[in-house]
Amino acid sequence: MSGLIELCCYGCGSVARYKFKNGKMSCSKSKNSCIEVKKKLKQAQQNANTQSEVKERRSKAQKIAQNRLEVREKRSKALKISMNKTDTKQKIALSKDGKTWEEIFGQEKAKELKIRMSERLKGRKRPDHSEKMKGDRNPTKQLEVREKISRSNKISLNKPEVKEKMSGSNHHSWNPDRDEVCKPYTEKFYDEYYRELIREQQKCIDPITREFLTNSSILHHIDYNKQNDTRENLIYLNRCTHTKTNYNRKKWEILLLEINKNIIESIAIRG
DSSP: OTTSOOBOTTSSOOBOOEEOTTSOEESSSSGGGSHHHHHHHHHHHHHHHHOHHHHHHHHHHHHHHHTSHHHHHHHHHHHHHHHTSHHHHHHHHHHHTTOOHHHHHOHHHHHHHHHHHHHHHTTOOOOOOTTTTSGGGOGGGSHHHHHHHHHHHHHHHTSHHHHHHTSGGGSTTOOTTHHHHTSOOOTGGGOHHHHHHHHHHTTTBOTTTOOBOOTTOEEEETTSOTTOOOGGGEEEEOHHHHHHTTSSHHHHHHHHHHHHHHHHHHHHHHO
16 A cells, blocks of 8 residues: 555645645645645635725725825835935936926826816915026026926927918917008008107006006007007006016906006196
């Protein structure tokens, strides 16, 4: 009988090399090391994982574990150490360089993030960084920062979809009456006496900012038509104010027409 080969009692079919205290023979030192036992354990684990009750219990246990203060502090500390590494920062920067939120997170996620950010910032006052950004403390005066901004802008502006959005009628400054706008100014517009009369009627004040008109102030056509030099259509604005009138033109046209009307009416009453 001693010459007979005994097989593993756990069903793998291998030669038994070890005998346990319970008298059973096994191919491995441990019962759980047997190939057949491993398969059975794996199958049992898979069956257990598919059960909804087990999933719920695990989910609750994980949430409880993650919400423990010491666990959160440990994870936060590990994340800070990881994020502060130079190579990690460089990898993140390179992966996002020149990309929009839509490209990084996808359309739906980007929209959700923008809404969340908008809600979070509602009611907050914009911080005044004027003192911090003066002189050499302004990062945009550093050569490497300027090069980085320039590189990012070139990548962004050279994208076909961006070019399409910023060309022709899609551009925010597009004027459908380009032919009218691009016509040369009339002789009356350059008449020194006429110009000085308008300045005096405005009392040399910018009607928007209520500041005195500077030497660089501009005589503005309210309806943006360079051929229309009637008094009702001309008003002096400081350069900073005049720049703003190139955007949202309809709003500025209505506002400045009303202001100019009041100025002309007040002159008529006085005169």
